[in-house]
Amino acid sequence: MTEGPLARIRIDDVAREAGVSKAAVSFAFNSPGRLSEETAARIRSVATTLGYRPHPVARMLTAGSTATIGILSPQALGQVFANPFFSLFAEGVATVTEERGFGLLFISPLHGSLERAIARATVDGIVALGVDEQHPEVEAIRRVGLPMVLVDAPAWPEHGSVEVDDEGGARGAARHLVSLGHRDLLIISIEPATHMSDVSSENVVNRRLRGYRAVLDEAGIALGPERIVVAPATFEGGEAVFLRAWEDGLRPTGVLSMSDAAAAGVLQAARHLGIRVPEQLSVVGFDDLPLTRFTDPPLTTVHQPVRRKGEEAARILLEALAPRAGRPGDHRILETRLVVRRSTAPLADHRSEEVVAND
Amino acid sequence: MTEGPLARIRIDDVAREAGVSKAAVSFAFNSPGRLSEETAARIRSVATTLGYRPHPVARMLTAGSTATIGILSPQALGQVFANPFFSLFAEGVATVTEERGFGLLFISPLHGSLERAIARATVDGIVALGVDEQHPEVEAIRRVGLPMVLVDAPAWPEHGSVEVDDEGGARGAARHLVSLGHRDLLIISIEPATHMSDVSSENVVNRRLRGYRAVLDEAGIALGPERIVVAPATFEGGEAVFLRAWEDGLRPTGVLSMSDAAAAGVLQAARHLGIRVPEQLSVVGFDDLPLTRFTDPPLTTVHQPVRRKGEEAARILLEALAPRAGRPGDHRILETRLVVRRSTAPLADHRSEEVVAND
DNA sequence: CCGGTTTAGCAAACCGGTTTAGCGAACGGT
DNA sequence: ACCGTTCGCTAAACCGGTTTGCTAAACCGG
Structure with missing residues (x-):
């Protein structure tokens, strides 16, 4: 592949070839003022024809920093x-x-x-x-x-x-759904172990959950444990967990997902189930990653300045x-803020009853 | 932020503290066999209590490799x-x-x-x-x-x-559309300067173009320069370029995009124009990136094992x-292969005429 | 008790540069 | 002609480790 024999050119090689000391060679590059313009130029030319590059590791060692x-x-x-x-x-x-x-x-x-x-x-x-x-x-x-x-x-x-103000962002998301009239919600948390939307999982998850909960509590919306499901922060994870929730008989009108990818998966699951978004189901993601531009409809989500x-x-x-x-x-x-796009809409009245009945 | 005063512990510090030479300290870690088990252990313990870590740069210098x-x-x-x-x-x-x-x-x-x-x-x-x-x-x-x-x-x-066999992949994509009856195509190439789907732009673009062209030539499909448009490999780029082509009066029934992102943008543009995919328009991307999972409908594309x-x-x-x-x-x-998903379908007959008229 | 081998550890060279201290020659002033 | 600078460059120390070569002590068998 590359040459083995061709040994790397060291500073001594240049020094010898140019007939100067290695200090001079070093000066030629780093403090040209300390050499006559003539010698400096000669050294540099020898160096280039030899193909000399100072060894970065050696340089680091003396510099005391790695840049x-x-x-x-x-x-x-x-x-x-x-x-x-x-x-x-x-x-x-x-x-x-x-x-x-x-x-x-x-x-x-x-x-x-x-x-x-x-x-x-x-x-x-x-x-x-x-x-x-x-x-x-x-x-x-x-x-x-x-x-x-x-x-x-x-x-x-x-x-x-x-x-980042995770808790505030989560509050914004929850407040949004509540103000649209939704009272029957599903929260999709992030599974710690796998691909995480946000990596410092535990704390981030807890902060966001705290935010959701604060608003829902205040609105008098009960949040039973079956309403909080966990999924990996992936498209497939969100899809699967929503389908499972549906099979379990849950009929949420709104989804609060802690990750955009899972939210996109919910969109897909809804399509599969024949549920129209946002008319019949509102979905809010989190993070506002680039992938939100690919979803249909465009995803309402909590922006954080990643x-x-x-x-x-x-x-x-x-x-x-x-x-x-x-x-x-x-x-x-840093601040977070809700970005309202087209995956959320006011609760339709006829569904509201159905939901209450289901509750 | 972090302490400034606390100087880094060097090998000499450990040596002095343990009452041995620095060579001994080095041995304690790298060739424990050369020391009595007792001294080696003592040195190591001194090292840990002092918090000694060999300086990685110095180590690289002697090792002659950086790992x-x-x-x-x-x-x-x-x-x-x-x-x-x-x-x-x-x-x-x-x-x-x-x-x-x-x-x-x-x-x-x-x-x-x-x-x-x-x-x-x-x-x-x-x-x-x-x-x-x-x-x-x-x-x-x-x-x-x-x-x-x-x-x-x-x-x-x-x-x-x-x-990667770019040319073969492109041929596969083109063949797919041709075999579905499409004869009025739009090719979306990648703009060199910006965010590129594939970075070694020039060659990759040319190879893919060669592939498309080979199949279309063989099928006797003329490929005028107005049929080849250039866009950055982004969602927005694909969206804009398709809208512009539409305004220019082009009415392709099939799109061959060299990037998935632009293909996704075309999907969005089509939705905006009220064109149903795949019934009225077939779209093929390239690369098979993860983002294809977020599009609606799922994107037919050329897979390459990135x-x-x-x-x-x-x-x-x-x-x-x-x-x-x-x-x-x-x-x-490495090989490429066409992945047929749901953004492509046979040409509908009634459109076929309209297209010919338009040609 | 002695010569030979092993063992344990040290001093010094080395990796490839940078930088400090210093030296001889040219230069300038008087 | 002499002294003090300045100029141009070199020798040597240094960065922080690893490795080689060597020595002194312990160990061994006869």
């Missing part, structure tokens, strides 16, 4: 990239790291051990998604002395954090690495 | 992650690198220069997407002496490559890094 930051997630990378939420988040992180000239390394469990992966990672700092204070990994990172920013985890003095979350996390981290004047806070809480 | 591979793409990372094709590809690469204990670094132009980014990348090898032999970057990589695998680029002795493309690329690269017995070939060509 790279890591994105850490506790799942296997295969799962991570399958998750559109993550892609969007990474997009945000990448935009700012790239602009600042930083590389991006993905850190995931190596042979099952995140700790090992962290120890081996050549990064200046870490953006962690889906871990919170409790996770032992966080302690591991701190021990190594790496700056980090936790996403979707509560603030903490020792590191930066970026959060890309900006990535941007903010990266910004806070880079700020911590190279503190400058007027540094913004280490902790950010 | 990391790079994914290179000529676009900005922001665009890269926005591209579901890429996510899927990365998923494949990540799966095998992770399994083999390798890290994954994303390489993209730094301040506009891919060369610079390559020179700085601490990787043992590179999987390159969207570049071909002509690109000067490829030459740059070779100069640095890094093994690489080119994806969607023709085979070449010096490096590995993974391709994830496997990533897997194969990574495998070939790792094989080149650590050659083992029975190494598989350096070049792979």
